[in-house]
Amino acid sequence: MLTSGVKKVIHQGRMAFLQGGGVSRMLFIGMFLLFMVTHGVPVQGAEGDPSALVNCDIQHTSCTQELSDTQVILDISPKPVKAMSDLKFRIILTGKQPVAPPYIDLGMPGMKMGPNRVPLKSVGNGVHEGTGIIVRCPSGKKVWKAMVTVPNMGTAEFIFDVIY
Amino acid sequence: MSSIETLYITFFTTGFFVGFGHCIGMCGPIVVSFSLNLRAKGVMAPNLLYHAGRITTYAVLGGIMGASGAFTRITAGIGGLQKGVMIFAGLMIILMGLGMSGWVPLGRIFGNYYNSEGVIYRGFRKLSGIESTASYLPLGMLLGLLPCGPVYTALVAAARAGMEIQNSFKAVLVGMGLMAVFGIGTVPALLMVARLTGMGWLRSRGMIYKIGSVLMIAVGIYFVVKGIRF
Numbered sequence: 001m002l003t004s005g006v007k008k009v010i011h012q013g014r015m016a017f018l019q020g021g022g023v024s025r026m027l028f029i030g031m032f033l034l035f036m037v038t039h040g041v042p043v044q045g046a047e048g049d050p051s052a053l054v055n056c057d058i059q060h061t062s063c064t065q066e067l068s069d070t071q072v073i074l075d076i077s078p079k080p081v082k083a084m085s086d087l088k089f090r091i092i093l094t095g096k097q098p099v100a101p102p103y104i105d106l107g108m109p110g111m112k113m114g115p116n117r118v119p120l121k122s123v124g125n126g127v128h129e130g131t132g133i134i135v136r137c138p139s140g141k142k143v144w145k146a147m148v149t150v151p152n153m154g155t156a157e158f159i160f161d162v163i164y
Numbered sequence: 165m166s167s168i169e170t171l172y173i174t175f176f177t178t179g180f181f182v183g184f185g186h187c188i189g190m191c192g193p194i195v196v197s198f199s200l201n202l203r204a205k206g207v208m209a210p211n212l213l214y215h216a217g218r219i220t221t222y223a224v225l226g227g228i229m230g231a232s233g234a235f236t237r238i239t240a241g242i243g244g245l246q247k248g249v250m251i252f253a254g255l256m257i258i259l260m261g262l263g264m265s266g267w268v269p270l271g272r273i274f275g276n277y278y279n280s281e282g283v284i285y286r287g288f289r290k291l292s293g294i295e296s297t298a299s300y301l302p303l304g305m306l307l308g309l310l311p312c313g314p315v316y317t318a319l320v321a322a323a324r325a326g327m328e329i330q331n332s333f334k335a336v337l338v339g340m341g342l343m344a345v346f347g348i349g350t351v352p353a354l355l356m357v358a359r360l361t362g363m364g365w366l367r368s369r370g371m372i373y374k375i376g377s378v379l380m381i382a383v384g385i386y387f388v389v390k391g392i393r394f
């Protein structure tokens with residue numbers, strides 16, 4: 001929701017753009033770009049070095065995180081985990097079990113890649129499996145994250161390197 | 165509202181937000197390069213044709229994904245082509261930057277006003293045999309093949325949607341439709357970039373133009389390097 005102050009700034013900028021000279025126009029464009037950067041455009045690498053965020057060595061082993069009273073274990077196969085290939089995602093929940101199957105949202109830290117959800121099906125004993133694809137980003141960045149949402153419990157975030 | 169209708173809305177909004185959040189950074193340099201090569205008042209038509217071409221390619225890819233559901237096999241099949249397109253795009257941006265700078269007598273390519281003596285211009289006209297503005301449509305179709313993370317993600321979703329539809333023809337149509345609305349969603353952000361770049365007052369400043377040329381050449385080199393390493 002735009003506040004009246006923001007509306008006033010936009011109006012003044014618009015008037016300056018229409019009536020003013022080059023400096024006013026440049027200021028307006030500068031303000032507009034600043035607004036886009038701060039409100040809509042996540043700049044590549046805005047969260048710093050994404051490799052510093054890695055909390056999971058998925059290339060060699062499964063990864064574990066705590067969520068409420070439940071352990072969430074993520075494993076992806078086959079290994080090495082490569083982008084642009086069919087991957088099997090396995091979530092093992094120990095302890096309290098959810099009311100509905102968990103699901104995984106794949107994305108990149110600091111870069112919008114569009115929604116990429118991996119639905120999971122229960123195969124018994126707290127194990128849930130599904131297939132999905134980690135796509136390749138031409139920027140060359142290889143750090144991906146899997147947000148594992150367990151209904152009524154919350155979301156665990158696994159950040160790991162992928163091979164391109 | 166049916167699940168398919170919900171998917172269309174999801175794909176459109178995804179395209180819209182990815183447009184501002186991703187395309188401006190990754191594909192914006194291409195649009196900026198085109199727009200700087202166009203007359204200030206003639207930016208929109210070529211850009212719309214370019215986007216129409218890009219959306220056409222997305223729709224074709226979406227149709228194939230919807231029918232086959234085989235994302236990895238198809239993307240592996242077109243991987244070499246995508247690499248080539250990325251290198252081509254980089255070379256094109258470098259040539260446009262060089263032509264625009266005036267430092268080398270290349271003339272302009274893909275513009276709607278040309279130095280008719282330009283080597284590139286004459287070569288391109290001979291090669292394509294089509295009017296300059298119209299050339300943006302096939303160019304958009306070709307560059308629609310550029311490797312792009314959000315496009316891949318949308319194609320994965322289109323393939324998944326197609327797999328859930330029993331009727332093959334309907335799966336093709338749904339895949340095409342989903343990717344088309346995704347592409348349409350990305351247009352506003354890139355048109356905004358084109359419009360800003362195409363402003364006459366900005367273009368009339370020689371220094372900005374020179375800096376733009378250097379940036380274009382740098383971006384072109386980036387595309388070529390990324391294409392080689394892709």
